[in-house]
Amino acid sequence: xxxxxxxxxxxxxxxxxxxxxxxxxxxxxxxxxxxxxxxxxxxxxxxxxxxxxxxxxxxxxxxxxxxxxxxxxxxxxxxxxxxxxxxxxxxxxxxxxxxxxxxxxxxxxxxxxxxxxxxxxxxxxxxxxxxxxxxxxxxxxxxxxxxxxxxxxxxxxxxxxxxxxxxxxxxxxxxxxxxxxxxxxxxxxxxxxxxxxxxxxxxxxxxxxxxxxxxxxxxxxxxxxxxxxxxxxxxxxxxxxxxxxxxxxxxxxxxxxxxxxxxxxxxxxxxxxxxxxxxxxxxxxxxxxxxxxxxxxxxxxxxxxxxxxxxxxxxx
Numbered sequence: 549x550x551x552x553x554x555x556x557x558x559x560x561x562x563x564x565x566x567x568x569x570x571x572x573x574x575x576x577x578x579x580x581x582x583x584x585x586x587x588x589x590x591x592x593x594x595x596x597x598x599x600x601x602x603x604x605x606x607x608x609x610x611x612x613x614x615x616x617x618x619x620x621x622x623x624x625x626x627x628x629x630x631x632x633x634x635x636x637x638x639x640x641x642x643x644x645x646x647x648x649x650x651x652x653x654x655x656x657x658x659x660x661x662x663x664x665x666x667x668x669x670x671x672x673x674x675x676x677x678x679x680x681x682x683x684x685x686x687x688x689x690x691x692x693x694x695x696x697x698x699x700x701x702x703x704x705x706x707x708x709x710x711x712x713x714x715x716x717x718x719x720x721x722x723x724x725x726x727x728x729x730x731x732x733x734x735x736x737x738x739x740x741x742x743x744x745x746x747x748x749x750x751x752x753x754x755x756x757x758x759x760x761x762x763x764x765x766x767x768x769x770x771x772x773x774x775x776x777x778x779x780x781x782x783x784x785x786x787x788x789x790x791x792x793x794x795x796x797x798x799x800x801x802x803x804x805x806x807x808x809x810x811x812x813x814x815x816x817x818x819x820x821x822x823x824x825x826x827x828x829x830x831x832x833x834x835x836x837x838x839x840x841x842x843x844x845x846x847x848x849x850x851x852x853x854x855x856x857x858x859x860x861x862x863x864x
Contacts, residue, residue: 603678609670610678616665617687623655624692631699634769642781645772649788656795663803667810684744687804688734691753698760700796701770701840708732709837721761725754729838770841786844793840798854 559573566573589595600618603610630648634640697706703724704717711727734746742750773789776782837853839845845853 604681605678607674607678609674612665612670613675613678616662616669619662620659620687621690621692623659624690624696626655627652627696628692628699631696631769634772635699635767640772642776642779642785645776646781646785646788649769649785649792653788653792653795656792656800660795660799660803663807666807667803672810684748686745688730688745689749691749691757694730694753694757695760696796697840698757698764699768700792701768703761703765705770705838705840705842721765722758725758725761773841789841790844793844797838797840802854 562576563573566576601611601614603614630651634645634648703721704712706729707716707724707727708729708731716724716727731742731746734743734749735741736743769789773782773785776785837850839850839853842850
């Protein structure tokens with residue numbers, strides 16, 4: 549085989565790379581001789597991946613439920629990967645930020661577009677049976693989703709809208725955390741007390757979520773946007789943030805609401821969600837009016853937050 553100038557140039561670059569680390573390039577090349585080819589199934593750990601589903605019942609559709617939630621958590625992990633890049637040291641251009649926000653939106657769009665698997669993809673009778681074997685576990689306990697919210701906006705925008713008082717906002721984040729919106733939905737329908745689902749989640753993750761909240765004070769996606777210089781590039785980031793806001797705070801909970809209506813709505817008394825969460829008030833966007841970027845919306849848009857989307861989707 550002829551040692552071309554291209555091959556020689558690459559060898560020189562390799563030698564420079566390993567020399568900078570005090571390593572011997574020839575030793576690494578020797579290792580390559582004995583290294584097996586990379587196989588697709590080994591690279592993505594396919595055998596492990598396909599053995600991570602462990603249904604608790606014999607009902608076949610439980611596997612659908614498990615796989616979709618695992619896929620959801622993988623997409624959430626991609627969102628966290630984007631946030632890690634956003635908050636890493638170094639300058640970030642507006643164009644770069646717009647692209648990363650676009651990725652966040654794309655991940656949620658993929659989840660929303662595929663949520664029919666949960667809305668229509670399981671037999672109702674099977675779901676109502678196997679869900680009882682999952683108590684008190686609930687998708688409510690997704691810590692990655694809570695981290696996405698904290699990274700995305702100022703903590704005040706995550707406080708239940710009925711408790712966003714000036715007095716509360718002056719208090720330490722630990723006290724504000726008690727009024728974060730999702731705790732209001734994790735109450736027992738009959739007593740109003742915290743569900744076991746919420747108590748378990750708090751015991752496992754509350755300390756780390758508060759720490760993240762403190763880390764993101766003045767250094768979250770919203771504050772990064774506000775710090776950008778005015779201009780066309782900032783306007784493009786603005787539009788990207790609006791799309792992300794809609795996907796996370798309207799379309800995503802709305803799809804969950806559609807699923808809950810299909811599986812849990814029963815007159816005259818609705819079935820409680822897994823873990824006893826109050827899904828009727830927790831999921832509809834028009835009740836929560838959770839908005840990551842309120843300054844980017846008009847008063848009318850905020851007043852009608854989610855209403856048009858709810859009416860349209862529920863008519864389908």
